[in-house]
């Protein structure tokens with residue numbers, strides 16, 4: 001914490017759009033030794049045609065704060081690029097992210113954060129804190145787990161550095177202006193499997209945090225992502241083995257129960273809303289064709305736009321399981337996992353983030369259009385049910401806000417894109433907007449009040 005504090009700037013500081021781009025981006029990262037960097041900056045300038053394009057005076061009222069955020073993030077751009085590439089080259093699966101944990105925590109400590117390693121019972125989770133007061137606490141999440149076989153095909157290497165960049169931007173402003181606030185960067189493992197955030201939430205990691213936000217690279221720019229809520233059930237049927245030829249009548253066929261389940265879930269799909277999903281497999285269907293199976297193991301995942309819909313689907317699936325057991329004479333045991341909830345996007349936070357992205361040349365599709373794009377599921381959803389939050393997706397494939405349908409997440413092509421310099425530039429652009437959204441929560445009490453009001457109304 002610096003003892004030299006600057007007075008909090010008072011707006012407005014309206015300037016021309018291109019001026020802002022020159023000022024904000026002229027010192028942008030030169031970390032990539034590639035010509036594309038200049039092209040990226042040129043494109044960003046061209047995107048903003050005239051002052052009337054965006055309401056700059058309102059947007060950049062906190063101009064000096066934005067400048068502080070920008071400068072703090074750009075200063076570490078080369079270092080973050082290096083971290084992003086190292087993570088990309090060394091993809092680690094859920095709960096095995098030991099190198100990522102070490103790399104990120106060492107770096108954050110070196111930048112003056114107080115770091116708690118192996119946090120909240122998880123060996124690869126961490127919390128990095130900066131600021132001198134918990135009057136307002138801004139939480140940010142970094143993910144860093146990869147996918148089996150295809151590495152960082154979900155771009156979590158970029159999510160990791162987006163969180164670090166955002167936290168560094170917030171720390172700079174808090175310290176420069178002596179704000180009564182703190183930033184907490186949560187290193188959250190295992191998003192792709194069982195949800196490290198859910199474990200951390202259960203152990204109180206987010207207690208006292210006012211808002212929690214994160215970013216996710218994608219093939220589109222979306223502030224209102226329609227992540228599906230989900231839950232997964234493990235199903236076991238217990239029957240009685242017998243010789244399939246000599247005495248089939250003595251057996252109780254557990255595979256029949258598994259097949260009835262599979263079939264009836266298929267029939268149930270006819271009456272489901274198109275936005276809902278149920279999918280599953282039979283993992284163990286018996287040991288040999290000449291033995292009536294006495295045991296089967298299946299798993300099914302149900303998903304829907306809202307968690308309340310998932311709860312309804314779960315009851316229907318349970319009726320099917322019990323019905324299959326009754327029909328075959330088997331005994332059934334089933335256990336639901338830990339649900340991922342949908343994302344409750346906090347509207348004031350989303351609008352604020354959007355306005356800072358607009359100011360950096362990005363135009364979004366309508367909210368309705370954004371919400372119509374169904375996506376996967378994330379443990380961030382559970383956090384947004386516990387405290388106000390947003391989970392914007394940013395396009396790592398182009399700067400214009402256009403969807404790129406040529407490649408989706410979880411593909412090798414996307415993994416390749418997550419290592420390119422364009423992805424790095426768009427990551428930092430989004431991180432600056434997220435940091436400014438956090439700054440607004442700190443400096444504007446009325447804004448934070450509206451964020452909390454919205455959260456209470458949403459629940």
Ligand SMILES: [Zn+2]
Nearest residue numbers: 154156191216
């Ligand atoms: Zn992901």
Ligand SMILES: [Zn+2]
Nearest residue numbers: 154192409410
């Ligand atoms: Zn993913």
